[in-house]
Amino acid sequence: MKNKELLLVPGPTPVIDEIYDALANETRGHTDPRFVAIYKNAIEQTKQLLQTDGEVFIVAGSGTLAMEMAIVNTIGKGERLLVISHGYFGDRFKPLAKAYGIEVDVLQAEWGKQVDPLLVEETLTQKEYKAVTITHADTSTGVLSDLDILVPLIKKTGALVILDGVVATAALDENMSKSYGGNAEYKIDIVLTGSQKAIGIPPGLAIIAFNQTALKARDALGEVAAYYCDIKNWIPIMQDPSKYFATPPVNLIYAYQKAMDIVLEEGIKQREQRHIAFGRGIRAALRTFGMKPLANEEVSAPTLSCILYPEGVDDVAFRTLLSHKGIIVAGALAHLAGKAFRIGHMGNTTAEMLEQAIRSVGEVLHELGVEVNQELALQSFKEELLLIGQTH
Amino acid sequence: MKNKELLLVPGPTPVIDEIYDALANETRGHTDPRFVAIYKNAIEQTKQLLQTDGEVFIVAGSGTLAMEMAIVNTIGKGERLLVISHGYFGDRFKPLAKAYGIEVDVLQAEWGKQVDPLLVEETLTQKEYKAVTITHADTSTGVLSDLDILVPLIKKTGALVILDGVVATAALDENMSKSYGGNAEYKIDIVLTGSQKAIGIPPGLAIIAFNQTALKARDALGEVAAYYCDIKNWIPIMQDPSKYFATPPVNLIYAYQKAMDIVLEEGIKQREQRHIAFGRGIRAALRTFGMKPLANEEVSAPTLSCILYPEGVDDVAFRTLLSHKGIIVAGALAHLAGKAFRIGHMGNTTAEMLEQAIRSVGEVLHELGVEVNQELALQSFKEELLLIGQTH
Known part of the structure; x- marks a missing residue:
């Protein structure tokens, strides 16, 4: 790449x-x-x-x-x-x-x-x-x-x-x-x-x-x-x-x-399944970190997620530390600015990229003093992929 | 390149x-x-x-x-x-x-x-x-x-x-x-x-x-x-x-x-001088081939020229043969279609590129049965460049 x-x-x-x-x-x-x-x-x-x-x-x-x-x-x-x-x-x-x-x-x-x-x-x-x-x-x-x-x-x-x-x-x-x-x-x-x-x-x-x-x-x-x-x-x-x-x-x-x-x-059908799996997977992983998606799962887009920060995690500190690890995510807009971040998981994005993102988010949260279980997060991601028949 | x-x-x-x-x-x-x-x-x-x-x-x-x-x-x-x-x-x-x-x-x-x-x-x-x-x-x-x-x-x-x-x-x-x-x-x-x-x-x-x-x-x-x-x-x-x-x-x-x-x-002044020289030079060279610019020299653009074909030169044959030599020029528009071609000489174009174009045009004309003097054409091009203080 x-x-x-x-x-x-x-x-x-x-x-x-x-x-x-x-x-x-x-x-x-x-x-x-x-x-x-x-x-x-x-x-x-x-x-x-x-x-x-x-x-x-x-x-x-x-x-x-x-x-x-x-x-x-x-x-x-x-x-x-x-x-x-x-x-x-x-x-x-x-x-x-x-x-x-x-x-x-x-x-x-x-x-x-x-x-x-x-x-x-x-x-x-x-x-x-x-x-x-x-x-x-x-x-x-x-x-x-x-x-x-x-x-x-x-x-x-x-x-x-x-x-x-x-x-x-x-x-x-x-x-x-x-x-x-x-x-x-x-x-x-x-x-x-x-x-x-x-x-x-x-x-x-x-x-x-x-x-x-x-x-x-x-x-x-x-x-x-x-x-x-x-x-x-x-x-x-x-x-x-x-x-x-x-x-x-x-x-x-x-x-x-x-x-x-x-x-x-x-193929669009396969592509849609992959995006659904990515969306479910990334949100399941981030939930294990105490990071709550803004939207309920049943109305969540497969292509991007807006994720609320756990108590005490600062938006700028989080995104800056994450960018130092080479993962670029976006801030939230309007009244959610500072309270949430947005992560895209679409297009040419791969499962490997998202696993790397999950690992890096876990490391940053750890650096910011939030206890995380990396293995559980990655396992949650992989399970969602398997549920929908996605492997890599 | x-x-x-x-x-x-x-x-x-x-x-x-x-x-x-x-x-x-x-x-x-x-x-x-x-x-x-x-x-x-x-x-x-x-x-x-x-x-x-x-x-x-x-x-x-x-x-x-x-x-x-x-x-x-x-x-x-x-x-x-x-x-x-x-x-x-x-x-x-x-x-x-x-x-x-x-x-x-x-x-x-x-x-x-x-x-x-x-x-x-x-x-x-x-x-x-x-x-x-x-x-x-x-x-x-x-x-x-x-x-x-x-x-x-x-x-x-x-x-x-x-x-x-x-x-x-x-x-x-x-x-x-x-x-x-x-x-x-x-x-x-x-x-x-x-x-x-x-x-x-x-x-x-x-x-x-x-x-x-x-x-x-x-x-x-x-x-x-x-x-x-x-x-x-x-x-x-x-x-x-x-x-x-x-x-x-x-x-x-x-x-x-x-x-x-x-x-x-x-620098824009130097750049304008270069384009003026290119315009004059390419038209001077093509004139030696019997190819007449549509516009008189005093109203000609330094960036592109519309050139009338000499008697008997076919537009499609000319441009096709020229493209086989790697030189792409455009046809003329509206009532001039078939009677003229358009050549750009602007932007990142260099004197070397234009000399190559002149040589290739000469070769194509020769192949189409038009007598040309390559040396005279190239010399005319270079003289115009020298007149305006352009060297390369």
Whole structure:
């Protein structure tokens, strides 16, 4: 591994040597047939990952830009958006939608919990929403959404389902051809993400998929107040990447295509199982250290965890000592700052990396005067992996 | 050199090993103090390059996104934009501005020529324009703008000067503190570019600078119909990159900062002289082959040239044979397609690379039955370099 440290923040995530090598491959012109073939492949692989017969867009940008593309291309000025938020990142849709004159309501869960589905159902009966966003897993709280409950509730109102797949896409199943709630028409309409989370390449790409229903919604809007974000400008290029709209980030697309090779080779079902095992395992291990996850296990994301400190453990001291051992984790956000840390366990992360992280966390806690049982922690991690048929 | 080919299209341009190495450095978190220092340095270096006391923005995107940031943050719905266009890329401002309900007029030059300044002056008296865009060098035609003439004409009307520095920034002087036309207030207000032209890193970054006048124009607009493109969301981050708005493309910023080291070490004055010499030299050499530049020498861009084929030379045959020798040039656009090719000579391109290109072009012409004098061509190139004090 080229990495000298373990980047276990909830994104960017560890980039492996194969991907760094692809990233630094010779830059070619964006209309060079050799690059065009790679770009085309990257688009096709993403369609395969998400099982969509719609359109996939891979452009220079960030997850925030992908959120904007979702909103701008589906919801007109004066129409309504409902945001189902399990933490900090759902809230971002609010100023974004407001900038476009969209009416927006936010259902914000208590941090660490899901929004009550009854509240979602009730809210959806009160106003007519053009679309509803679901944060698949929230980067700030580590809370996972329950798509089986939410998608049918939303789709029965006729609203579009926009799934924010940041810290989820390529780790969790986001099958856009899947029907929810026993109705063939109840499907996820849009999935969006960034490159630096569970896909595992450096940041710099906005990735978004529209199904046919979402594409029809774009058509119905006519002209939109956007240019780079307007998918109509990109559709011809995504259908034939030898065409030109705005220059694609050639080297990041090399890296992305390599990452898609890795993702599809592992397989999304297997990949989801691995992430579930990692999530359960890391939380089980940390619990033995007296470190309590913010979210209950049944609503915890497989990709990252927000972990409350035991009494007396100082956030800065803990993360600094841990970084000296080469393990980088993130602080908590907003009112949890100082009270918890966040650890990512997604993408190219391996069981070996997580075992090393557990050992190092144990050592740091010991240095800070907290009694720990390293063997028990590692055993708890391994048991969760075995329970779900993961070995390494 | 890691590159096995010479990428002499008018962007992306040759990336050198030092920059590839920076690009593939270990990805760190975007709030990691080590990355924050690099990002901060990249912003400061860009301010130094452009000599601005305003704000510089470096974000994931393309040159097109930088064009959009310029327009969205300065011109309100119903206000007017004038575009001074010397080819294909000026025209892009038209649909972009229209998407935002901006009234736009375009002064399009005959390809290969500049827009007549008298026409610019006359047009500016007919309507009140909020801003005027100038393409510093046009990627489609290789025509250079005359800022000494255009900037005073525009500024005396009170309009903002937006300089499209794609294929110019970091090769040509774009000093934002310079006064034009003997008036202390007549300055360039905005410079925008992409990463893959004269800066010489892979595509994926939108770079834009606003002076204080342009920043005031943003303030006066109040709320704008944009989110990622709204510079108000980015100002706090550009002033203190430890803050967060949308995740920066960490590895591309490593590469960009390395490129800025190289640019500032060479110095912008020296760099401009080098590019002028390269432009004159390559065109002088190609003229000896009977290949005529589209633009007259006095309006030719130092960074790229659009070269008309001699009678009987087939575009596809020429470029294919040249690519077999490892030299990649671009076809011409629009009505010139098939009649001309475009060659970039900017950024990390060296005199040795251009000599190799001249030799290879000569060989290909010879293979296609055109008589050439290689020695004369190379001598013409070297003489132009010597005239301007360039040696290697």
